Amino acid sequence: MSIAYFPGCTLSTKATGYDVSGRAVAKALGMPLEELPEWQCCGATFPLATENSMALIAPTRLLAQVQKSGGKVTTLCAICFHVLRRSQNFLETHPEMLERINWFTEEPYDGKATVTHFLEILRDEITWKGLSEKVTNPLKGLKVAPYYGCLLLRPPAEIKLDDPENPTILHDCLKALGCEVIDFPYQSECCGSYLAVSKPELPGKLAAEILASARRHNAQALVTACPLCQFNLDYPQRPEHQVLNGNEIPVLYFTQLMAVALNLEPDLWGMDKHYIDPKPLFEKYQVSATSNI
Amino acid sequence: MIERALVIGAGIAGIQAALDIANSGYEVVLVEKEPSIGGHMAQLSETFPTLDCSQCILTPRTVEVGHHEKIRLYTYSEIESIQKDSNDGDFNVTIRRRAAYIDWDKCTGCGACQEKCPFKVESIFERGIGPRKVVYTLSPQAVPNKPVIDAENCRYLQSLWDIQAGRIPAVDKNGNPAKPKCGACLKFCPTEAIDFEQKDSLIEEKVGAIIVATGYDLFPQNRLPEYGGGKIPDVVDGLAFERLLAASGPTAGKVLRPSDGKPPLEVVFIQCSGSRDPERGVPYCSKICCMYTAKQAILYKHRIPQGQAYVFYIDVRAGGKGYEEFLNRAQEEDGVVYLRGKVSKLFREGDKIIVKGADTLSNRTVEIAADMVVLATAVIPRATSRKIAEMLNLEMDENGFFTASNEELEPVVSAEPRIFLAGTGLGPKDIPETVAQASGAAAKVLSMFQREKVTA
Numbered sequence: 001m002s003i004a005y006f007p008g009c010t011l012s013t014k015a016t017g018y019d020v021s022g023r024a025v026a027k028a029l030g031m032p033l034e035e036l037p038e039w040q041c042c043g044a045t046f047p048l049a050t051e052n053s054m055a056l057i058a059p060t061r062l063l064a065q066v067q068k069s070g071g072k073v074t075t076l077c078a079i080c081f082h083v084l085r086r087s088q089n090f091l092e093t094h095p096e097m098l099e100r101i102n103w104f105t106e107e108p109y110d111g112k113a114t115v116t117h118f119l120e121i122l123r124d125e126i127t128w129k130g131l132s133e134k135v136t137n138p139l140k141g142l143k144v145a146p147y148y149g150c151l152l153l154r155p156p157a158e159i160k161l162d163d164p165e166n167p168t169i170l171h172d173c174l175k176a177l178g179c180e181v182i183d184f185p186y187q188s189e190c191c192g193s194y195l196a197v198s199k200p201e202l203p204g205k206l207a208a209e210i211l212a213s214a215r216r217h218n219a220q221a222l223v224t225a226c227p228l229c230q231f232n233l234d235y236p237q238r239p240e241h242q243v244l245n246g247n248e249i250p251v252l253y254f255t256q257l258m259a260v261a262l263n264l265e266p267d268l269w270g271m272d273k274h275y276i277d278p279k280p281l282f283e284k285y286q287v288s289a290t291s292n293i
Numbered sequence: 294m295i296e297r298a299l300v301i302g303a304g305i306a307g308i309q310a311a312l313d314i315a316n317s318g319y320e321v322v323l324v325e326k327e328p329s330i331g332g333h334m335a336q337l338s339e340t341f342p343t344l345d346c347s348q349c350i351l352t353p354r355t356v357e358v359g360h361h362e363k364i365r366l367y368t369y370s371e372i373e374s375i376q377k378d379s380n381d382g383d384f385n386v387t388i389r390r391r392a393a394y395i396d397w398d399k400c401t402g403c404g405a406c407q408e409k410c411p412f413k414v415e416s417i418f419e420r421g422i423g424p425r426k427v428v429y430t431l432s433p434q435a436v437p438n439k440p441v442i443d444a445e446n447c448r449y450l451q452s453l454w455d456i457q458a459g460r461i462p463a464v465d466k467n468g469n470p471a472k473p474k475c476g477a478c479l480k481f482c483p484t485e486a487i488d489f490e491q492k493d494s495l496i497e498e499k500v501g502a503i504i505v506a507t508g509y510d511l512f513p514q515n516r517l518p519e520y521g522g523g524k525i526p527d528v529v530d531g532l533a534f535e536r537l538l539a540a541s542g543p544t545a546g547k548v549l550r551p552s553d554g555k556p557p558l559e560v561v562f563i564q565c566s567g568s569r570d571p572e573r574g575v576p577y578c579s580k581i582c583c584m585y586t587a588k589q590a591i592l593y594k595h596r597i598p599q600g601q602a603y604v605f606y607i608d609v610r611a612g613g614k615g616y617e618e619f620l621n622r623a624q625e626e627d628g629v630v631y632l633r634g635k636v637s638k639l640f641r642e643g644d645k646i647i648v649k650g651a652d653t654l655s656n657r658t659v660e661i662a663a664d665m666v667v668l669a670t671a672v673i674p675r676a677t678s679r680k681i682a683e684m685l686n687l688e689m690d691e692n693g694f695f696t697a698s699n700e701e702l703e704p705v706v707s708a709e710p711r712i713f714l715a716g717t718g719l720g721p722k723d724i725p726e727t728v729a730q731a732s733g734a735a736a737k738v739l740s741m742f743q744r745e746k747v748t749a
Contacts, residue, residue: 165518165638185640185647213642 005033017270059087078226138178145219146170250278304332306716313735342619420533423543557664
C-alpha cells in the first residue's frame with residue numbers, strides 16, 4: 001500500500017538526506033511514498049493575520065491535489081506538516097473561507113483531506129512493535145537525544161500529535177531502532193526558527209544552549225523531524241562558530257537512523273549534506289550484507 | 294421544623310458555623326470526612342497578614358467543638374443520603390461512619406498504636422513532604438484525638454481479609470490455622486480498643502437546616518506539565534510548602550527541600566499556577582495566592598536569611614486590611630524579588646531547577662537556577678462537593694463552585710429553602726472572609742429557628 005507524499009521545498013533542496021532516507025525506509029517497510037504529481041510550496045508559515053485568505057491559497061491548492069490523490073497525504077518536513085494540518089483544520093471549520101478560496105483556485109477543494117506526519121504513520125499504522133520487528137541492524141549503545149522543536153507539537157489543540165511538554169513519539173521510534181534514548185530538558189525548546197534569516201546570530205545562541213544540554217546528558221547525536229531544526233542546530237557547529245569547541249554533536253533526521261537500523265545501503269542514509277559529519281557514528285553499525293531493498 | 298442544624302465539612306467555615314449555632318443553644322450535627330477537624334487551616338504554618346500561628350489560633354476552636362455538648366461530631370464520616378421530609382420540610386440525613394477499626398469509646402488517644410505500627414505510607418495531609426503511619430491521626434493536635442487504621446495499607450487487615458475470602462489457605466503447611474500478619478497495634482493497645490471486625494455504620498439524623506461548607510482543593514500539579522507535572526520532587530505546591538514551614542510539620546519547621554534534605558538557597562514562587570488561565574487551567578483568580586506567597590517568602594527568609602526568594606506574578610492583588618503593607622514588607626524588609634511575568638517552563642538540570650520566565654517590566658527573559666520551586670496552584674472546589682450538590686439540588690457555576698441565590702445580597706443563601714453555604718466551596722477566599730461567611734450562614738439558620746419560635 002502506497003501513501004501520497006508531499007516532499008516540500010526544503011526536502012528537495014537543502015534537506016535531500018531527509019527525503020532520500022525517508023523514501024527508502026518507507027519502501028523498506030512496505031509503505032512506499034508516492035510523490036504528489038503536482039505540488040508547490042505549502043506556504044511555509046501558517047497565517048495568523050485576521051484576514052488570511054491570500055496566505056491560505058497555497059495550502060488549499062495543495063490540499064486539492066491531495067484530494068485528487070486519494071484524500072490522505074503524509075509529510076516528513078515538520079513545517080509543511082504544521083502548515084497543512086492547521087490549514088486543513090481552519091478550512092474545515094471555516095466553510096465560508098474555503099468557498100472564497102475556491103473562487104480563486106483552478107480546482108475546488110472539498111475540505112476533507114487528511115494530513116499526517118510520517119511519524120504518525122509509523123506509530124499508528126506500522127506500529128513501534130512492527131517497526132522493531134523489521135530492524136535487522138539494531139543501533140545498540142548509540143546514545144541519541146530526540147529533539148522535537150515546536151512546530152511538530154504546537155499548538156497542541158490543533159496539531160494533536162503528542163503531549164507538547166513531554167512528547168514521546170520520537171523516543172518511541174528511536175527505542176524501536178534499538179537506540180539508547182536520552183531525555184534532555186531542551187527537547188522541545190525553540191531552535192530559533194526563521195530568525196536564522198533575519199537575525200542569524202540568534203539561532204546560534206539558542207543552539208549553543210540546546211547542544212550544551214544534550215552534551216551534558218552524554219548524547220552522541222540529536223535526532224529531529226524538522227529540517228529547520230536540523231539546520232539551526234547543525235550549521236552553528238561549524239568550526240568557525242566555535243559553539244561546542246570540538247565537542248560537536250551531529251544532528252540527524254529520524255529517518256536516517258531508521259535507514260541504518262533497517263540495514264539499507266549507505267547511499268540511502270542521505271548523510272552527505274551535514275555540517276557535522278554523522279557517518280563516523282555509524283561505522284560499527286555498517287553491515288555490508290545485502291540490504292533489505 | 295426541627296431546631297437542629299447539619300453542617301457539612303469541619304474546616305474553619307464549618308467549625309465557626311457549628312460553634313455559632315451551638316453557642317446559641319441549638320443542636321448541631323457536624324460531619325467531616327477526614328479523621329479529625331480543622332480542614333486546610335490545620336495544615337497552615339502561619340496566617341497572613343498577622344503571622345499568627347495557624348494551629349494556635351485554630352486549636353481553641355477545634356477543642357471547643359470536640360467538647361461542646363450541643364455538637365454531635367461525626368469525623369471519618371460522609372453524607373450517604375439526604376431526604377427531604379415532604380410534611381415538615383425537615384431533612385432526614387444518613388451519615389456513613391467509616392470503620393476506623395478502633396473503638397473510639399475505649400481509645401484514650403495514648404498513641405501507642407501509632408508508635409508501634411511498623412508501616413509508613415505517604416501522607417496526604419503532609420502533601421507528600423512526609424510519611425505517616427498506617428494507624429494515624431492527622432496531627433498531634435487532632436480533634437478528636439483518636440486514630441484510624443488505613444485499611445488499604447494495613448498488613449493485618451489485608452491478610453485477615455485474604456484468609457476470610459480464601460485467597461490464602463485457611464490452614465498453613467504445618468496444619469495450623471492461618472493467622473493474619475503483624476497486629477502490632479493489637480498487641481500494644483493498653484485498652485484493647487483495636488477492633489479489626491469493625492464495619493462502616495449508618496447513622497440517621499433529622500435536621501431542620503443545612504450549612505454546606507465543603508471547602509477547596511488545589512489544582513493538581515499533573516495538569517501543569519510545563520512546571521514538571523508533579524514529577525520533580527523539589528517543585529511543590531503552596532500547601533506542601535506550608536507543611537515545610539509548619540512547626541508541627543515533618544521537618545519541624547525547617548525549610549529543607551524534599552529531594553535531598555538540604556536547605557534551598559534560591560526559591561522561586563510562581564503565582565497563578567493554573568489560575569487566570571482559561572485555556573489550560575481555570576479562568577478565575579484564586580484570590581489567596583498573592584498573599585500566601587508573600588507570607589511564604591517572608592517566612593522562608595526568616596528561616597534561611599542568606600537565601601533568596603523570587604516571585605513571578607501577573608499582577609499583585611492585595612485588597613484587604615493590612616495586605617498591601619504586608620506585601621511591601623516582603624519586598625522592602627525581606628528583600629523578596631518580585632518579577633512581573635510568567636514562567637514558561639522549568640526543568641531539572643543536575644540538582645538545580647532551571648526556571649525560564651519573563652520579566653515584563655525590564656522586557657527581558659529571566660533564567661533562574663533554583664533549588665526549589667513553589668507553585669501557587671489554583672483553588673478548585675472539592676471533588677466531593679458535586680455529590681453534595683446533586684443530593685441537595687444545589688446550583689453550581691461552570692467551575693464547580695456553589696452559587697448563592699443572590700451573589701450580591703444573599704451570598705450565603707442557596708436557592709434551596711433551609712440550605713445555606715459558607716467558605717471556599719462558594720469560591721476562593723481567605724480565612725477572615727471564610728469565617729465571616731460562616732457566621733453569616735449560622736445567623737441565617739439561627740434567625741430561621743428563632744422565627745419559628747416567635748410564630749409558633
